[in-house]
Amino acid sequence: MRAITYDRFGSPDVLTLVTDAPQPEPAEGEVLVQVTHVGLNPLDHKIRDGSSRLASLVELPAGTGREMAGTVIGGGPDLDDYELGSRGLAPGTRVFGMRPPGDLRGTACEIIAIAADALSPVPTEVEAEDLPRWAGLALVGLTAIAAVDDAAEVSAGQTVLIHGGTGGVGQMLIPMALEAGAATVWATGRAANAERIRELGGEPIAYDEADWQQEIDRATGGRGVDVVLDTHYDSTFLPSLDHVAPGGRVVPLPTLADLTPARERGITAVIPEITVTRQRLDRLVIGLREGHYRLEVSQVLPLEQIARAHELLADGHTRGKIVLDLNA
Template sequence: MRQIILPEFGGPENLHLEADAPAPAPAPGEVLVRVAYAGLNPLDYKLRDGSSGRASSLTLPAVLGREMVGEVISAGAGVDLEELGLPEGTRVFGVRDLSDMRGTYTEQIAIAAEDLAPVPEGTSDADLPRFAGLALAGSTALTALEDEAHVREGDVVLIHGGSGGVGQLLIPLALRAGASRVLSTGRSSNADRLRALGAEPIPYDTQDWEQAVDAATDGRGVDVVIDAHYFSTFVPSLDHLADGGRIVALPSLADVSPARDRGIEAHVTAMSPSPQRLRDLAAAVSDGTLDVEVSEILPPERIAEGHRLLEDGHARGKIVLDLRTATSAR
């Protein structure tokens, strides 16, 4: 089978396509899945270049990738696929638990059964790539909103990076949780997309976002900040929180001590997926609450290009890797 391997830490050029890798065997508690598409995420390039704290958990050569969509092939001991509602041939999507550093840039994976959920019936083949980019971003968004920011009825929420893969899910999920308004920073070219998602766009490339937040809230500030950018936005955002406000940083290495030193509730998101959360996300896609935008679908041969787009930091929506065989992809 084909897979993309990382023989040593470094740039995108270090990612190589291997054509004849052995297929994995599912261990007890695992499901063997034929991968159709794998989602790309910022964590992937941080693991690739060694800058993530989790890079020390990788054994090189390694396969990167955290999430995917595909089809159930078989299961290991102790897994009753019928009981789980995942019989052979079922289309599934999922994300590896943070303790599992095996990747998804490969045609077949063995993955814990609890890290999977079925793709909703009636989903077209053309819509499958959206589910490759749903599990990690969606679980991150739900963790930030429900477990950390505790968004509640009437909250005004500010999202930095609303046009990115996680941001585009945060906006409608914050509104579903009861937020009265969602403000979102982003490029002016993405303003229409942010409005379509239900946010009030703040184009940082044409205006001062801090002044815009003050004007939008009459100087009161926002109740919640969820910051997907962090580096240039986290500390300035502290001055625009209302009394009792909360701030959540998405980058795993974010230092939130400047907020805590000021007595502000602050969190760094630690994604917490679960079968129920995955099913909730799938239902939200089916009922139209969530619209997962896929900006690029790339073949394995262009994986380096995908990583460069991630590192650029301005990718809109999700970048997805097409791992279908040449026969099925036609």
């Protein structure tokens, strides 16, 4: 089968398409999935170039990709067709999901074995052309749940500032913060993305046209916000600490974020940790199906163009998601 592999950490050029990769055997509790689309995330290029903490756990040669959409084609020794059916995962069912944090096998290949609990069925009414969105949903959706519910504990009436409102995670953070009862959600982004932030329910602050610190000061009367959800981090984390209201929280997304400056100032700072459960995946299904979550796919590329996709990701200005189509 076709699969993307790499045998050393480095630039996108290390990514290689092989056509004779062995088909995986599903272990107990696992499902075999014929992959149609692969969602990409900044984590993919950080593991590939060796800069992610997870890279030290990767055994080379390795696969790449954390999430996907596809069709169930079988189950492990304990999951016959009856068992799969009882979980809504009968052979032929279209599914989406992501590898749990400790599972570093890739998803950018034609057939994967993956934990049944890390999958959820794609609703039957979803059109084939909408599948890329489902392939890109699990990682950013579960991250947003972990950020809004677990790390920030957003509650009714709070004010929220999101840095990077139209990135993959940002497009899920805005509606989830509102769903948690936030009174106002400001979101930074380039001016070109302001309209999209409005569509998602946020108040845009164009960081390339205005000073976002002045804007947030003006909007909050100098009080600051209750919660900062910071998907960018590099140039936004430290200045954000000046705009956190008393008792507020800051939640940087990158797992290597240094929380010390926040803690030294007595500001609660938490990096979200993804939990992959069927219950959380099913919440994403309801949100997407009912139109509350309107994750956007900005580019669909063929599997062969994965190196180009990683270059785009590393640029740091992805709008919504970049997805690979294995049948293109």
